[in-house]
Amino acid sequence: MANRDIICYDFETGGRNPDTCQPTQLAAIALDGRTLRKKGEFQSMIRAEIDDDKAIAAGLGPLEEGALKITGHTREQIDAAPSLESVWKRFGAFCLKYNWKKTPFFAPIPCGYNIIGYDNVITKRLCKLYGPWSAKDDCPTMFSKVFKIDVMDMMYMWTEADPEVKSINMAALRKRFGMSSEGAHDALQDVKDTANIMIKMLRTHRAVYKNLEIDDCFKGKDLFIQ
Amino acid sequence: MNFLDDKTWTLLQEGRTKGVFQLESNLGKSWSKKVHPCSIEELSALIAIIRPGCLNAMFDGKSMSQHFVDRKSGKDETKFLHPSLEPILKQTYGVLVYQEQAMRIAQELAGFDLIEADDLRKAIGKKKADLMALIKVKFIAGCKETKIVSEDEGAEIFGWIEKSARYSFNKSHSVSYAFNSFTSAYYKANYPIEFFVSYLRHAKDSPKPHQEVYELVSDAKMHGINSSMCKIDNHVEDYSRSGDNILFGVKSVKGMGNIVGTQTCQALIDGPAELGKDLKKMTWLEILLYIASKCSKTGFEPLCSVGFFNTTKTRVNRNTSQFEYDTFRILNKNELAWAVEQYPTKKWKTLKDCLVDLAPTKKQGGGTNTVGREKKLLNEIHFLDNPPYELVDDPQWVVESEINLLGCPLSMSKLETSETVFTSNSSCKEIVDGKHGKNISVAGNVYRASHHKTKKGKSAGELMSFLTIEDESGSLESVVIFPKVRKQYSFLLYEGNNLLFHGEVKRGEGSLLVEKIHEI
Numbered sequence: 001m002a003n004r005d006i007i008c009y010d011f012e013t014g015g016r017n018p019d020t021c022q023p024t025q026l027a028a029i030a031l032d033g034r035t036l037r038k039k040g041e042f043q044s045m046i047r048a049e050i051d052d053d054k055a056i057a058a059g060l061g062p063l064e065e066g067a068l069k070i071t072g073h074t075r076e077q078i079d080a081a082p083s084l085e086s087v088w089k090r091f092g093a094f095c096l097k098y099n100w101k102k103t104p105f106f107a108p109i110p111c112g113y114n115i116i117g118y119d120n121v122i123t124k125r126l127c128k129l130y131g132p133w134s135a136k137d138d139c140p141t142m143f144s145k146v147f148k149i150d151v152m153d154m155m156y157m158w159t160e161a162d163p164e165v166k167s168i169n170m171a172a173l174r175k176r177f178g179m180s181s182e183g184a185h186d187a188l189q190d191v192k193d194t195a196n197i198m199i200k201m202l203r204t205h206r207a208v209y210k211n212l213e214i215d216d217c218f219k220g221k222d223l224f225i226q
Numbered sequence: 227m228n229f230l231d232d233k234t235w236t237l238l239q240e241g242r243t244k245g246v247f248q249l250e251s252n253l254g255k256s257w258s259k260k261v262h263p264c265s266i267e268e269l270s271a272l273i274a275i276i277r278p279g280c281l282n283a284m285f286d287g288k289s290m291s292q293h294f295v296d297r298k299s300g301k302d303e304t305k306f307l308h309p310s311l312e313p314i315l316k317q318t319y320g321v322l323v324y325q326e327q328a329m330r331i332a333q334e335l336a337g338f339d340l341i342e343a344d345d346l347r348k349a350i351g352k353k354k355a356d357l358m359a360l361i362k363v364k365f366i367a368g369c370k371e372t373k374i375v376s377e378d379e380g381a382e383i384f385g386w387i388e389k390s391a392r393y394s395f396n397k398s399h400s401v402s403y404a405f406n407s408f409t410s411a412y413y414k415a416n417y418p419i420e421f422f423v424s425y426l427r428h429a430k431d432s433p434k435p436h437q438e439v440y441e442l443v444s445d446a447k448m449h450g451i452n453s454s455m456c457k458i459d460n461h462v463e464d465y466s467r468s469g470d471n472i473l474f475g476v477k478s479v480k481g482m483g484n485i486v487g488t489q490t491c492q493a494l495i496d497g498p499a500e501l502g503k504d505l506k507k508m509t510w511l512e513i514l515l516y517i518a519s520k521c522s523k524t525g526f527e528p529l530c531s532v533g534f535f536n537t538t539k540t541r542v543n544r545n546t547s548q549f550e551y552d553t554f555r556i557l558n559k560n561e562l563a564w565a566v567e568q569y570p571t572k573k574w575k576t577l578k579d580c581l582v583d584l585a586p587t588k589k590q591g592g593g594t595n596t597v598g599r600e601k602k603l604l605n606e607i608h609f610l611d612n613p614p615y616e617l618v619d620d621p622q623w624v625v626e627s628e629i630n631l632l633g634c635p636l637s638m639s640k641l642e643t644s645e646t647v648f649t650s651n652s653s654c655k656e657i658v659d660g661k662h663g664k665n666i667s668v669a670g671n672v673y674r675a676s677h678h679k680t681k682k683g684k685s686a687g688e689l690m691s692f693l694t695i696e697d698e699s700g701s702l703e704s705v706v707i708f709p710k711v712r713k714q715y716s717f718l719l720y721e722g723n724n725l726l727f728h729g730e731v732k733r734g735e736g737s738l739l740v741e742k743i744h745e746i
Contacts, residue, residue, distance in 0.1 A: 003722075032622070034723070037645075039622065044614040086605040090614050093552055100626040210717060 004144060005039065005098040006031040008111040008195040011119050012071045012187045014048055014063035018121035021061045022048035024071065024078050026091060027187035029195045030098045030108070036199045042094045043188045045073070045081035070185045088130045095142040104134070104141050111149040113170055113194045120148065151198050158201065173197055229266065233415040234408065238263055244445040245414060245425045247406040248273050252703060259736070260295045267317060270397065270404035274323045279393030290393055294321045307386055310335060310374050322390040324397035325350050331387065335375055336368025350391040358388060419467050422446045426465040426472065429633075436480075439633030440673070446472060448655055448700035455532050455628075455636050458513065459506040459539065463491050479528045480631045486525040493520035510540040510547070511577055514554045515566055527551060531627045533637070544624065545617040550577050553606045557584075564593030578610040639698045640671035644724040646746040655699035657738060662731040666738060669726045669746060670695025670702065675719050685709035691719050695727070704737035715743040
């Protein structure tokens with residue numbers, strides 16, 4: 001199964017709605033699907049529409065002060081960054097590097113914290129605008145269309161039965177894993193931290209799997225749900 | 227051609243038969259070693275006995291093919307069903323290999339004429355049971371008349387011929403094949419570079435072209451012939467000889483089929499002509515302006531990925547060339563024309579210098595038509611100064627790109643991408659060349675892994691694995707992992723993994739029987 005590479009990625013945005021927010025930073029770490037070794041790193045600020053009226057007129061969410069405060073980016077910095085289209089094209093080229101057969105089947109697996117509900121939604125929107133997009137399958141082709149690793153879901157699966165766990169947000173996870181919170185909400189630092197947590201948990205998965213007894217486990221026995 | 231050529235017979239006897247007619251499969255290679263042919267007659271028998279019928283025809287607990295080998299090597303005594311069969315079956319050690327032998331038996335023992343004997347051949351070849359029954363009656367009657375064998379012996383011999391119908395082969399075919407096999411082996415042994423170049427040029431016609439290229443390059447390495455990708459300053463169109471090595475040409479790259487490849491090769495001629503400069507002396511920017519502009523994306527980008535433009539003159543690595551080519555492709559027709567027109571006077575050194583002059587609008591003295599285009603080019607200049615990802619050629623990426631685009635890694639082996647320090651005492655080539663003993667350790671990248679259920683023994687029904695591994699010296703096709711060992715290491719046995727194997731190679735067998743595995 002692990003014959004695809006993994007792209008762990010994260011957007012910093014000027015709002016919370018993935019359907020309309022403007023990305024202001026994009027970072028990614030490419031990992032070898034087998035060894036989980038780092039293969040590459042991507043990082044770029046993204047120019048966004050800083051004039052709120054123009055943003056609203058274009059159907060985009062204006063940059064929210066709260067969001068800018070969290071990321072620490074100023075409107076001037078954002079205005080001086082390369083355009084969204086050019087960053088997206090470069091990101092597409094970066095992801096393609098890790099699709100070693102250059103076919104949709106071998107496209108890298110997207111990974112990140114809450115990507116299913118957030119980053120992947122933005123990705124779909126940007127791919128529709130700037131590509132790569134498959135009209136036939138109605139989905140982006142830069143990532144695997146089947147597999148995705150959402151670290152939030154991954155952590156939920158591991159911790160859901162532990163009454164002592166109150167939160168699995170990134171701040172709580174950093175604390176639990178003994179990681180520094182310095183640089184939090186910088187896309188690259190966030191993506192590095194997410195990748196580290198994912199690698200730790202995936203290695204644990206692999207070790208557990210070796211002793212997992214699931215072959216024919218229901219054979220001749222009662223199913224949980226009849 | 228010299229049919230007594232030692233080099234050719236040695237090649238056949240050592241099973242180095244990749245690319246040799248009829249013997250290039252793993253089966254052909256291993257049985258070539260077992261049969262150890264020394265003449266066209268034996269080569270013909272080898273070709274006949276590695277057919278499925280003969281391999282599957284069991285007699286006294288082993289296949290007829292194995293009987294042939296064991297009798298030839300002296301391990302078993304050569305037996306004949308009846309002394310009268312000896313002159314007919316002597317050359318094949320008592321094994322009925324050919325249909326023609328059955329015909330002769332019928333002639334000698336049952337007095338068949340040539341037409342009757344041919345009827346027998348037809349019945350054997352086409353497996354016609356009704357015709358066989360008729361011939362049987364005639365055969366036994368014939369034996370009674372000639373009195374060389376008794377009626378009972380005649381019936382027994384005919385029963386034996388009947389059984390041989392499952393595996394015996396037409397000798398005229400087999401000998402013709404043997405001549406073709408010898409011919410290809412002769413060229414491989416005596417003109418190896420030309421042999422490999424020729425086979426590589428035809429690899430595209432095989433069902434799995436990239437696998438064919440991989441195997442040929444690996445085999446060439448075992449013959450001491452290295453392969454490399456040509457560069458822009460020594461480029462060739464197709465696979466070619468370069469001294470004692472093989473050079474991959476422009477059209478060897480995936481996607482560079484006839485039209486695209488021809489267009490690119492033409493651009494490599496037209497570009498320098500337009501600039502009035504030798505191709506070898508062109509800078510990277512000149513290559514972009516005068517050559518890339520004449521190629522399609524599919525005809526230029528793959529060349530960046532295989533390091534075609536990485537020379538001492540251009541000093542541009544694979545990732546940088548790809549990245550800058552992506553930037554260059556953003557220029558529209560007018561902007562490109564402006565850059566080409568201005569180049570002879572401006573003589574920019576880098577793409578960035580060119581874009582800096584090009585970005586301003588024409589009103590401002592630049593080459594763009596609108597402010598929007600100017601902004602777009604300023605974006606690209608930003609990326610040339612601050613690439614969003616590192617433009618280094620990671621060894622693993624290099625190897626994967628080469629496998630994808632060329633069919634095999636040329637710059638380094640996959641094993642060399644391993645970051646782990648390991649110690650082995652043998653190479654793949656040493657084992658293929660006969661190194662044997664206990665405590666053999668060899669590091670290799672798993673090129674192919676197949677897993678089969680065992681049929682016999684204590685572990686019947688359990689999986690065992692057969693691997694082909696490779697290192698920088700070549701490949702080893704016979705790495706055997708029995709069920710007990712496999713259970714411990716099954717998670718490591720996947721294609722592409724770098725592993726260190728410890729085990730035993732028995733004398734004359736060339737197979738590594740694995741005892742321990744470490745991931746590296």
